[in-house]
Structures are given as structure tokens and as C-alpha cells.
Amino acid sequence: MAAQYAHPEVLVETDWLAGKLSDPSLRIVEVDVDTAAYNLGHIPGAVTWNWTTQLADTVRRDILPREQLESLLSQSGVKPETTIILYGDSNNWFAAWAFWQLKIYGHKDVRLLNGGRKKWIAEGRDLTQEVPSYPATQYKAKEPDLSLRAFLPHVQDAVGKGAAQLVDVRSPQEFSGEILAPPGLPETCQRGGHIPGARNIPWGKVCNEDGTFKSIDDLKALYGAEGINGSKPVIAYCRIGERSSHTWFALKYLLGFDNTVNYDGSWTEWGNLVGAPVERGAAKAAGAR
């Protein structure tokens, strides 16, 4: 029998969801990188959240303020006891970003659709363009649990005192400093490279070709090869903190590395700091530092 994820309850499969589309205890939410993809067709009954405007403070750089999260969930007809099923394009990239924020604000039952939008479409399942409407609620969020989030001093401690292991989940070219942003996207930092001591494990490596998460044995091998085994706290980062929320999900909920946090300041904070140490060049083999 295959080994189980540490928290298998946070994933649902497409077959399961297809049989639950009318379940009033669920709220299905699509969160895409491509914020207009929902309009082309979405899982029947799903609402959408726009990561650029609805999952971030649109004035200062920060996660969604508590009152705005409450408003978003209320408009989506979500109650504290609702099971939220998140899915999206690109291996659930931004669905994981929403998952992370919902956990910060203490929503109890949040799950990802394993394989996301891609797998649903590849399987030829139903889509609709009808936008559902649900009775509004009066959602009250909990106080933010900031233990799930790394701030700059925490990362500086990791660099200076070895207090945590850093996992840079960007592409090898971003890690080395060859490019300052993913190909085709605007450059948003002053310097290229990575935080000293970070291991480079690109976020997409945790997924299979069909978008589902790899087995726990494969995940253990992937991270173990880079010395990440849960024995020390882990800080995941990328460029703006969303790819790393996906890695945070895999480390914390699939592998059970409870002491994992997401540094959403990420490279656009570190790479713009005056005087911060930066390493450049390709990743070295684990243990070769």
C-alpha cells in the first residue's frame, strides 16, 4: 500500500468533486494565474477570486486585510463551517496562494483539487459560463496566524544564524541571477541571484505531468536530495510569495514538515534591499557549500 500524505484530507480528486457539485456544504473557488480563464468556462457552481485585486492589499504590499477577507468570503456565501475547494490553472499555483491566506485567517476546512483546472479540462468534464450567486453571509475571520508567514527579520536570522533552511522555488535561471523575473514577465527587482544558503527546488517539481501532486515518496526524495527533511525549520520563497505558497503547502501538508513558513516578501524584497548579501550562480550540489 502506498504511503499516505501527512494530511491527505487537504486534497480532493476530480472524480470526488464531480459527484459533489450540488453539495451545499462546499464552496468551489477558482483562482487562476490567468485571471480571465474563469470566463471561458469553469466548474459548475464555482465562483472566482482574482489574485491581483481580491487576494492582496491593493494599496500597500501585504496579504489581504482581515476585513477584506471577511467581505470576500461573505460575498462568496462562505460560512466558517463551509468546506472550500480551491482550484486553478498552472498546477493550482494561485489556488495555493489563496489556501495559505485562508489558513492564516483560520478557515478550518480548505482543500485543493488535485490537478486543478488542467486535469478537470483534460478529463473532458463539464464546464459552464454561468456565474453562480449565493446568499451572502456575515463571515468573521480569526486573528491572523502569522506563524505561517516569514518576515524579513526571520529570513535574516536564517541567513545569519542558520536558524532555518531556505528553499528558493524559482527557476534555475532566476536563482542564478541570469534573469530577474520569469521569461516574458516584467522585471521587478534591482538585483538577480538568491539569498545566501538557499537550496533551489523549483516549485513545479512537486507535480506530475497531469498537474497532480507527486507521491509522498517522490516528494521525500526530491527535498531529501537537497537536505530538506523536516529536521529544521524551512522558509520557502520565490519572487512575490505565490509559487512558494505552493511549496509551503507541499512541505507542510503533504510531507508534514510542520515548521514550514512562506516568505511572501521573497526575492522582490530581498533583491531590492540595500546592502543585503546576495549569492549568484547556479545551485551547488547539496553538501558542497
Next chain:
Amino acid sequence: METVKTEQFQERQIELAGWPVRLTSYRVGNQYVVQADNVSPGACLARFSAPTLEEAESQAISKARHLLGKTQRHAVA
């Protein structure tokens, strides 16, 4: 609720402006949808829908090539 099934889902990888690009296409109703993403990290660069696969793909490739052509490679000492 009116629903429609997706058909002819396929993916393939090409190179544009020196960068790997994944083209994902499928048919939904009477439209073909083609999306181009940058493979790593997988960010959507372009997405078009059109009555034919060729038309949707041509537009997606054109826009993706334009965006990728702006990417600067920096020397890494």
C-alpha cells in the same frame, strides 16, 4: 445550468525567442482555446480563443513571442 464538455485537450512544447513555451489547447463549444505559458514557472503569457485551432494558436504564439523577446539575460559572474 447550461454546461459544455471540453474536447481535444492537448499540450506540446515549442521554443520561442530562445525560451521553452508550453502550448495548451482544447475545444469548448464551437471555440478553440490556446494558451501559451512560459513552462517555468508556468505563467500564462497569452491566451486566445477562435473558431479554428490554427487561428487561436497563431495569435497565442505571436503574443508570447513578443513578450519573451523582451526578456533580458544578465551575465552571472
